[in-house]
Amino acid sequence: MSVQERKQRERAERERLIVATARELAEQQGWDAVTTRRLAERIEYSQPVLYSHFRGKREIIGAVALEGAAEIAAAVRAAASSANSPRERVTALARAYLDFAACNPAVYDALFQLDGGLAFADEDTPEPLKDAFAALLESLGEVGGNGVHPGLFTEVFWASLHGLATLTRAGRLPPEDIEPRIELLVDRLAMV
Amino acid sequence: MSVQERKQRERAERERLIVATARELAEQQGWDAVTTRRLAERIEYSQPVLYSHFRGKREIIGAVALEGAAEIAAAVRAAASSANSPRERVTALARAYLDFAACNPAVYDALFQLDGGLAFADEDTPEPLKDAFAALLESLGEVGGNGVHPGLFTEVFWASLHGLATLTRAGRLPPEDIEPRIELLVDRLAMV
DNA sequence: CTCAATTGTCTAGCGACGCTAGGATCGAGA
DNA sequence: TCTCGATCCTAGCGTCGCTAGACAATTGAG
Numbered sequence: 001m002s003v004q005e006r007k008q009r010e011r012a013e014r015e016r017l018i019v020a021t022a023r024e025l026a027e028q029q030g031w032d033a034v035t036t037r038r039l040a041e042r043i044e045y046s047q048p049v050l051y052s053h054f055r056g057k058r059e060i061i062g063a064v065a066l067e068g069a070a071e072i073a074a075a076v077r078a079a080a081s082s083a084n085s086p087r088e089r090v091t092a093l094a095r096a097y098l099d100f101a102a103c104n105p106a107v108y109d110a111l112f113q114l115d116g117g118l119a120f121a122d123e124d125t126p127e128p129l130k131d132a133f134a135a136l137l138e139s140l141g142e143v144g145g146n147g148v149h150p151g152l153f154t155e156v157f158w159a160s161l162h163g164l165a166t167l168t169r170a171g172r173l174p175p176e177d178i179e180p181r182i183e184l185l186v187d188r189l190a191m192v
Numbered sequence: 193m194s195v196q197e198r199k200q201r202e203r204a205e206r207e208r209l210i211v212a213t214a215r216e217l218a219e220q221q222g223w224d225a226v227t228t229r230r231l232a233e234r235i236e237y238s239q240p241v242l243y244s245h246f247r248g249k250r251e252i253i254g255a256v257a258l259e260g261a262a263e264i265a266a267a268v269r270a271a272a273s274s275a276n277s278p279r280e281r282v283t284a285l286a287r288a289y290l291d292f293a294a295c296n297p298a299v300y301d302a303l304f305q306l307d308g309g310l311a312f313a314d315e316d317t318p319e320p321l322k323d324a325f326a327a328l329l330e331s332l333g334e335v336g337g338n339g340v341h342p343g344l345f346t347e348v349f350w351a352s353l354h355g356l357a358t359l360t361r362a363g364r365l366p367p368e369d370i371e372p373r374i375e376l377l378v379d380r381l382a383m384v
Numbered sequence: 385c386t387c388a389a390t391t392g393t394c395t396a397g398c399g400a401c402g403c404t405a406g407g408a409t410c411g412a413g414a
Numbered sequence: 415t416c417t418c419g420a421t422c423c424t425a426g427c428g429t430c431g432c433t434a435g436a437c438a439a440t441t442g443a444g
Contacts, residue, residue: 007391036431046394048433057431112364113305120364148376155365156356156376163355164348172304172312173347181348184340188380199420228402238423240404249402390441401430410421 015053017043019063026064026106031114034060062116068107069128073135075100080139087192093139094161094182101165108169112162133158145191157189207245209235211255218256218298223306226252254308260299261320265327267292272331279384285331286353286374293357300361304354325350337383349381 021042025034036057040047054060079096083089101108110116119125137154144153164181167173213234217226228249232239246252271288275281293300302308311317329346336345356373359365 035429037429047431048395049393051432052392112358112362120362121366122363152369152372152376155359155369156352156373159355159359159365159373160348160352160377161355162359163351163353166304166358167347167351167354170304170312171314173351174313177344177347180344181351184344184348185352227400229400239402240424241422243403244421386444388441388443390439392437392439394435394437396434396436398433399431402428404427405425406423407425408421408423410419412417412419414415414417 011053014043014045014049018050018053018060019067022060023064023067023107023110026110027104031061031106031109058115058117061110061114062118064107065110065114065116065118066126066128068104068111069126069132071104071107072097072100072111073128073132076132076135076139080135085192086143087186087190089139090143090190090192091182091186093136094186097136097161098165098168098178098182101169105169108165113166140190143190143192153189157185160185160189203245206235206237206241210242210245210252211259214252215256215259215299215302218302219296223253223298223301250307250309253302253306254310256299257302257306257308257310258318258320260296260303261318261324263296263299264289264292264303265320265324268324268327268331272327277384278335279378279382281331282335282382282384283374283378285328286378289328289353290357290360290370290374293361297361300357305358332382335382335384345381349377352377352381 018039022034022039025039025042034057036047036050039060040050043049050060054063075096076093079092080089083092118129120129133154136158137150140154140157141150144150164173164178164185168175168178210231214226214231217231217234226249228239228242231252232242235241242252246255267288268285271284272281275284310321312321325346328350329342332346332349333342336342356365356370356377360367360370
C-alpha cells in the first residue's frame with residue numbers, strides 16, 4: 001500500500017509545483033506569458049501532464065486564485081488583529097488589502113480579473129473565497145453604523161477597495177496619493 | 193480632388209463599421225469571440241484590411257473604449273443635469289454610471305478590463321478619457337466636503353463605482369441590492 | 385521469473401489565434 | 415490606350431489551448 005501512497009504524494013507535490021510555477025511565471029512576466037507549453041517546460045514535464053492535474057488553463061488560474069484568497073484572508077486578519085481601535089483596524093485592513101493587490105498583481109488578477117472558473121456569491125463557492133469575504137466581514141461588519149446590514153456594508157467597502165486596487169494597478173489612477181485615498185475612504189465609510 | 197475625398201469618406205466609413213461591428217460582436221458574444229477573422233468576415237473584407245486601419249486588435253479595442261468613454265461622459269452629464277439637489281445629482285450619477293456598465297458590459301470591459309493600449313492619468317491621455325473623468329469631477333468635486341481635494345474625492349468615488357460595477361458584473365456580488373449599495377455609498381461619501 | 389495488463393508519459397498534430405508578405409486587380413491620370 | 419500606384423486578397427508563419435495515440439515503465443498473477 002505504501003507504494004500507492006508515495007505515488008499519491010508525488011502527484012500532489014507535482015500539482016503544487018504546477019500552481020507555484022504558474023504563479024511565479026505570471027508574477028514575473030504576466031499571465032499572457034503563462035502558456036501551457038512554457039509552464040510544462042518549466043516544471044520539466046510535457047504539456048499533457050498538466051491536463052492530468054487540471055481540466056485546462058482556466059483551472060490552473062483558479063488554483064492560483066484560491067491560494068491568493070487564502071493569503072489575502074490571512075493578510076487581512078493579521079492586519080486587523082494588530083490594531084487597537086476599530087478605526088485603526090479598518091485602516092490597517094484597507095492598507096493590507098491594497099498592499100496585497102499591489103505586491104501580488106498576478107494573483108489578484110487570477111482572483112478578480114481573469115476567469116478561473118470559480119463560482120462566487122453562490123452556494124458552491126469554494127471555501128477559501130467565502131473565508132476571504134468572512135475575513136473582511138469580521139472587521140468591517142461592526143463599523144457599518146446603525147441600521148446598516150453588515151454584509152451590505154462589507155460589500156460596498158470591499159468594492160471600493162477593489163476599485164482602488166484595479167484602477168491603480170491598471171494605471172487609471174496615479175500611483176501616488178494612495179494613502180490619502182485610504183484615509184478618505186475609511187473616514188467616510190466607517191462609522192467610528 | 194473630389195475622387196480622393198470620396199475615397200477618404202469611404203475609408204472613414206469603413207473604419208466606423210469596423211469599430212461598430214467589433215462592439216456589436218463583443219456585446220453579443222464577448223470579447224473572446226471578437227477575432228480578426230470573424231470581424232473581417234462580418235464587415236465583408238479580408239483580414240489585412242483591418243490592419244490598414246488599426247495597428248492590431250488592441251487598437252480596435254481602444255477605439256471601442258474611446259467611444260464608450262464619450263458615451264459614459266454623456267450619460268453621466270445627462271443624469272446630473274436632470275437632478276435638482278446635489279444629493280440627487282450624485283445619486284443619479286452613480287445610477288447612470290452603474291447602469292451604463294451593466295448595459296454595455298463589453299464596452300465597459302474595453303475601457304477598464306482589457307488592454308486597449310490607451311494611456312491614463314497621463315499627459316497624452318486621449319481627450320474622451322480626460323473628458324469622462326471631467327464629467328465625474330463636475331458633479332462630484334463639489335460634494336467632497338471641506339478640505340478635500342475635488343480630484344482626490346472624485347477618484348475615490350469613481351473607484352468605488354468601478355468596484356461595484358466590476359464585482360457585480362463578474363458575479364462576485366449578488367446582483368440584487370444594487371440600489372441599497374448606491375444609497376449607502378452616496379450617503380457616506382458625499383457630504384451633502 | 386515471466387509475461388500480460390495497467391499506469392504513466394511523451395511525441396505529434398488539430399483547429400484557431402494575431403499578424404504579415406507578396407501577388408493580383410482595379411482605377412486614375414497621361 | 416497604356417502605365418503606374420493604390421487597394422485588396424490569398425496564403426502562410428509562429429503560437430496558442432488541447433488531445434489522440436504510441437511507447438515505456440510498473441504492477442500483479444501464474
